Every structure is written in C-alpha cells, then in structure tokens.
C-alpha cells in the first residue's frame with residue numbers, strides 16, 4: 597500500500613490534466629478466476645504470436661517480466677521497463693480524454709486500465725482492458741526506437757489540441773501503427789499493433805490475407821479513414837521502427 601501510494605502521488609505530481617484519472621492497481625484483489633482468464637488469453641495468443649509477432653514484441657514480453665499464469669503487477673512491470681526506456685505502465689481509471697492521454701504519452705507513462713474482461717467476451721471488448729493494454733501494448737515500449745516514437749507522438753499531439761482536423765489525421769497515424777501496425781521482417785509480415793497482438797480473430801484474418809497490406813506511406817495513412825468497430829480492410833507495413841519515428845516528425849512539419 598505504501599509503495600503504491602507513493603508511486604501514485606509521484607505520478608500525479610508530474611501530470612496536470614491526467615492526474616484525476618490515475619488510480620492504484622490493487623493487484624491482491626484479482627481473483628483466481630481472473631488470473632485463470634488472463635492465463636487462457638495469453639495461452640490462446642502465444643502459439644500464433646511466437647511465429648508472427650515482430651521480434652521486438654517477443655523480446656519485450658520477456659524483458660518486462662510478463663507471465664502467462666498471473667495478471668501483471670504494474671509496479672513490477674514498470675520497475676523492469678523504466679530502466680530500459682524510461683516508460684512506465686501507469687494505472688488509470690478508464691478511457692481518457694485526448695489531452696490527458698497525450699500528456700501521459702509525452703511523460704512516458706502509458707495509461708493502463710486495470711480491469712479484465714470476463715469469460716463471455718474473451719475475443720473482443722469495446723473498451724481496452726488490462727489484457728489489451730499490457731499484453732497488447734506494453735512489450736513494445738521496451739524497444740528504444742518505439743519508445744522514442746511514442747513519446748514524440750504524445751508531445752506533438754499535445755501541441756495540436758486546438759486543431760481537431762490535425763488531431764484526426766494524427767489519430768490515423770496512431771491507429772495504423774500503434775494499434776494495427778505491421779512490419780516486414782525476415783521476408784514476412786509480422787504484427788506489432790496492439791489490436792492485432794491482443795485479438796486472435798483479427799490477427800488470424802490479417803495473416804490469412806483477409807486484408808490489403810500496403811507499404812507504409814505517411815500521406816496515405818494520414819488520409820485513410822477507419823472504423824474502430826469493424827475488421828480493417830487495409831493495413832500498412834513498415835520496414836523498420838525508425839520509419840514510424842521519422843514519419844511522426846514529418847507529420848509534425850506538415851500539420852503544425
């Protein structure tokens with residue numbers, strides 16, 4: 597309790613608009629059934645991901661100490677992640693308004709929900725839960741280039757709050773990288789976007805050729821509309837994570 601409380605107040609002291617959304621994760625309150633659901637979710641995804649996730653994701657999974665049999669303790673995750681890239685997995689109460697979300701990214705704190713889906717929605721939840729947020733997102737934050745990209749993205753968007761048109765376009769950049777990004781590695785398409793990492797159905801469909809895969813192109817991405825609740829008809833593959841870092845800087849020049 598004491599350690600968690602001081603972590604919470606330290607995080608609150610670094611944030612302004614996001615501070616009211618920060619909470620503590622009471623890890624001891626997760627039930628055996630919830631740990632069992634987590635274990636089932638992870639064991640369902642890992643056979644496919646060990647073949648088709650990018651190597652940075654798989655490395656990150658181990659580097660931040662994720663386990664198959666227990667829900668992650670975010671304090672422990674951050675203790676392993678922070679020395680690598682300065683990122684933390686910071687517990688929040690739920691969906692954040694845009695300005696609070698960008699403020700946290702700019703501070704290298706990933707807003708992380710602590711609730712877990714129930715057994716009747718194993719495949720999909722309309723709002724992110726701890727499985728989507730931690731299993732889907734956080735391993736990538738252990739990679740230095742991706743870590744820099746995400747902070748930079750948050751800073752740029754925080755500066756565009758008065759420009760809804762520019763923010764909408766930046767939202768597409770996030771969607772087609774962080775959420776649904778693909779990368780070419782070893783002559784194959786690999787997944788790194790959290791929406792693909794955490795969803796067996798959507799990932800399987802993409803890997804089976806059920807969606808068009810285009811080479812990443814900043815203009816195309818900024819102009820590509822998407823539906824959050826539907827399977828994606830087109831996705832974009834990068835050659836390296838440097839490419840999305842550079843694209844974010846280029847987007848700032850064009851939209852700023």
Ligand SMILES: [Fe+2]
Nearest residue numbers: 724775790791
């Ligand atoms: Fe996400």
